[in-house]
Amino acid sequence: MPVIIIIADGVRPDTLSAALARTNDRPPVAPAIARSAEEGAFFTVTSCFPTVTGPAYAPFLMGRYPGAIGLPGLRWFDRSRATCSFPTFARSYVGHQMRRVDRDLDPTAPTLFELASRSVGALSVISRGLAPSARVTTSTARVARTHFSGNVRGWLDIDRDVVEEVVRRVRDERPDFVFAALTGIDKSSHAQGHDAPIVGDAIGIVDELVARLRIDAEEGGYWDDTHIWITSDHGHSPVRAHDDLARGIADFGLRVMSHPWILTLAPQAAVMVSGNAMAHVYLELEQRRRPFWNALRPRWESLASALLDRPSVDLLLLPNESHGCEVRSRDRGTAVVTFDGARFGYRRITGDPLALGADLRRADAQAAYDATIDTDYPDSVVQIATIARAPRAGDLILSAARDWDFRARYEPIPHVSSHGALHREHMLVPLVVNRPPARVPRRTVDVMPSALAALGIDAPAGLDGISFLERARRTRAA
Ligand SMILES: [Zn+2]
Numbered sequence: 001m002p003v004i005i006i007i008a009d010g011v012r013p014d015t016l017s018a019a020l021a022r023t024n025d026r027p028p029v030a031p032a033i034a035r036s037a038e039e040g041a042f043f044t045v046t047s048c049f050p051t052v053t054g055p056a057y058a059p060f061l062m063g064r065y066p067g068a069i070g071l072p073g074l075r076w077f078d079r080s081r082a083t084c085s086f087p088t089f090a091r092s093y094v095g096h097q098m099r100r101v102d103r104d105l106d107p108t109a110p111t112l113f114e115l116a117s118r119s120v121g122a123l124s125v126i127s128r129g130l131a132p133s134a135r136v137t138t139s140t141a142r143v144a145r146t147h148f149s150g151n152v153r154g155w156l157d158i159d160r161d162v163v164e165e166v167v168r169r170v171r172d173e174r175p176d177f178v179f180a181a182l183t184g185i186d187k188s189s190h191a192q193g194h195d196a197p198i199v200g201d202a203i204g205i206v207d208e209l210v211a212r213l214r215i216d217a218e219e220g221g222y223w224d225d226t227h228i229w230i231t232s233d234h235g236h237s238p239v240r241a242h243d244d245l246a247r248g249i250a251d252f253g254l255r256v257m258s259h260p261w262i263l264t265l266a267p268q269a270a271v272m273v274s275g276n277a278m279a280h281v282y283l284e285l286e287q288r289r290r291p292f293w294n295a296l297r298p299r300w301e302s303l304a305s306a307l308l309d310r311p312s313v314d315l316l317l318l319p320n321e322s323h324g325c326e327v328r329s330r331d332r333g334t335a336v337v338t339f340d341g342a343r344f345g346y347r348r349i350t351g352d353p354l355a356l357g358a359d360l361r362r363a364d365a366q367a368a369y370d371a372t373i374d375t376d377y378p379d380s381v382v383q384i385a386t387i388a389r390a391p392r393a394g395d396l397i398l399s400a401a402r403d404w405d406f407r408a409r410y411e412p413i414p415h416v417s418s419h420g421a422l423h424r425e426h427m428l429v430p431l432v433v434n435r436p437p438a439r440v441p442r443r444t445v446d447v448m449p450s451a452l453a454a455l456g457i458d459a460p461a462g463l464d465g466i467s468f469l470e471r472a473r474r475t476r477a478a
Contacts, residue, residue, distance in 0.1 A: 001454045003116075004170070004178040004213060004228045005060055005447065008206045009053055010186030010419065012235040013044040013430040015194050019203045029200050032211035033230055036434040043431045046373070046443045047234050049383035049399070050074070051419050051426040052275035053186065054093045054101065054125045056233035056444070061111045061126050061179065063448030063463035065383070067390025069106040074420075075259055075272035076392050077282045079290060088262045090270060093125065102128035112448055115457050116177035120169045122162050123181040136165045136180070155187035156202055163209045171216045176455055182206050186236070189417045194236040206230065227454050229447065230432040234275075237402060237425035239418045243312030244408035245279055245398070246271040252303055272394065275420020276405035280394025281307075293318040293326060296395055304328075304396060312404035315353060315377075315422060317384060317397035325388035329353035339385035344368040346381050354380050365464070369442055378427045379443065386464075399423070433468075441468040 008016070020034040020042070028034070047056050048065045052074050055066035062069060075092040078084035083104060084091050091097055091104065105111075105128060113119045114129030121127050122136035138158050146154035159182045166180045184202035192198055210228060217223035246258035249269050257267040270282040283300055284291055297304075308316045308330050318326040324338035324345070333351015338344065344367075346360035355375050360368060368381040387393055400406055402425075405418040419426045431441055437450070445465030452459050453467040 001456070002174070002176055002178070002222065002226050003451045003454045004180070004226065005451065006206060006209060006228065006230045007057070007060065007179070007181040008185050008203065008230055008232050008430075009181055009183045010189050010194075010234060010236055011199075011203065011206075011232045011430060012194055012425065013428055015185075015199065015236075016203065016232075016430045016432075017042065018195075019200055022200075030203050030207035032207045032214060033203075033432055036210060036228060036230065037432045040432065040434040041436055043433070043441050044428050045231075045431045045441050045446070046369070046379040046427050047232075047429050048444065049380075049387055049422050049427070050274045050278040051234035051421065052278070053183075053233055054098075055274070057124065057126050057181070058105075059444040059465065060231070060233070060447045061113070061124070062105075062109050063445050063452075063459070063465045064109055065386045065445065065464050067387045067393060068464075069109045070104045070392060071101070072387065072390040072393040073272055073278065073280055074274035076280055077257075077270040077272055077285070077394070078392065079282065079285065080288055080391075088257060088264075090257065090259075090262050090272070092259050092262075092272075094259070098125065101125055109462065110460050112177055112179065112451055115452065115460070116455055118173070118175045119177040119179070120166065120173065120175045121179045122166050123183065124179050125181075134175070136162060136169065138162070150191075152188050152191045152198065156184040156198075156205060159184040159202065159205045163205060163212070166209060167212045167216065170213060171220070174220075174222075177451065180209065182209070185232075189236045190415050193238060193417050226434070227451075228434045229450075230430070231444065231447065232429040233444070234419045235424075235426045235428055236417045236419050237423075239277075239405050239415055240403040241312070242276075242405055242408040242415070243310060243400075245273065245281075245310075245312070245406040247408070248307075248310065249281065249303070252306065270394075271406075273406045273420075275418060275426075276407040276415065277400035277418045277420035277426065278422075279398045279400075279406045281396040281398065282394045283396070290319075290321075290391070290393075291395065292321045293395065294320050294323065300395075307396065307398065312400055312406060313398050314401035314404075315399040317388060317399070319388035319393065319395070319397070325384055327353045327384060337381055337384045337388070339389065344381050344385055346371075356381075366442075376424055377422050378424055380422055383422060383427075437468040438471045439466075439468045442466075 058066040257264040
């Protein structure tokens with residue numbers, strides 16, 4: 001059973017379903033995806049926190065949340081000094097350090113490329129296990145030119161070339177597993193908003209890929225065996241103001257390191273933004289082990305309160321080693337998210353920042369999902385518990401308020417839309433499958449075990465997801 005996963009990077013469920021509904025346009029916007037959804041199903045599932053490309057590809061390819069396997073964000077600071085190098089010990093996957101992703105990931109957590117025998121991967125940020133000959137890429141020079149020119153149409157041209165190459169490879173090589181990412185929707189959403197006409201053009205390119213793969217599969221006689229899944233790693237929402245978080249923390253009298261001017265003499269704080277609607281803030285950088293909030297609180301409570309006072313900050317997460325992660329909201333008070341290795345909890349202290357309306361006690365991953373899915377923060381309890389325990393996470397973790405993000409400078413394309421945060425518009429993504437599955441998918445981490453099931457490969461231990469191709473067994477996903 002060949003499995004083809006297509007990442008329509010950055011497409012929102014409502015943006016995609018609106019495009020599918022435009023059947024009377026001549027030509028229709030996305031007839032091939034619409035047909036897949038009709039013959040199979042269209043689901044809305046949750047991504048992971050941070051909702052940002054790179055880390056949010058880990059669920060599809062590894063069946064795990066990114067923080068736990070080494071990718072707490074698009075940028076992070078290596079407090080241990082074990083992975084990143086002198087003098088900054090900082091990582092950013094924007095630019096030349098992007099190829100470090102594969103080595104930064106936990107080597108004991110296998111990728112689909114390592115488990116499937118014959119793969120093709122196109123524009124995949126995570127590519128460990130993918131032979132150089134099996135990679136569809138564009139030249140770094142072309143990506144840099146497109147990035148710095150601010151030419152959004154250039155990204156769509158890159159998508160068109162990727163479509164050509166993927167179609168050719170699938171026809172000629174008949175791989176078991178294909179992972180193809182198209183970034184035009186994300187780039188055009190950043191530049192013009194998720195509902196701009198150009199986003200429809202980018203969706204049309206994804207549709208062309210689906211259409212041509214189907215035609216070839218029908219002609220080649222292997223369509224009845226083929227799984228095509230179209231999904232995304234994060235949503236998008238409008239940004240009306242950019243908060244210069246790094247400068248805000250510097251105004252507190254601290255020497256701050258932050259991209260792109262990362263080289264700072266004797267830095268006292270590191271501000272690592274993803275998406276740009278989330279950030280890790282690291283303090284007391286000389287400590288090689290995570291100090292955790294209870295130890296930092298006496299010296300940094302005033303900074304924490306000052307950050308929460310900023311209109312750009314929606315949720316402030318303060319991880320503790322053994323007492324769970326404190327979750328603060330300016331208007332809705334404080335609560336604690338706990339995880340004991342198997343069960344999740346949510347305890348309201350001075351309020352209900354995640355707006356669950358109730359405490360949560362000893363909930364498994366499914367119950368924690370059900371308790372949060374209709375709130376403003378779908379799957380928040382599991383996602384907060386995971387990022388709080390991520391070895392490389394910051395001491396303070398910020399999720400941005402609607403209309404805001406955390407980077408005021410240095411973006412070549414002015415952002416009118418952003419992602420990275422924990423709220424619905426960023427966390428919810430579509431999942432279109434071309435045949436009805438045995439069970440309703442919940443999360444993007446369910447995609448990888450489902451692909452393994454289709455390919456007849458045993459799932460490795462430690463996955464966060466559950467296959468949607470198999471009826472519910474007595475599996476307990478953590
Ligand atoms: Zn983006």
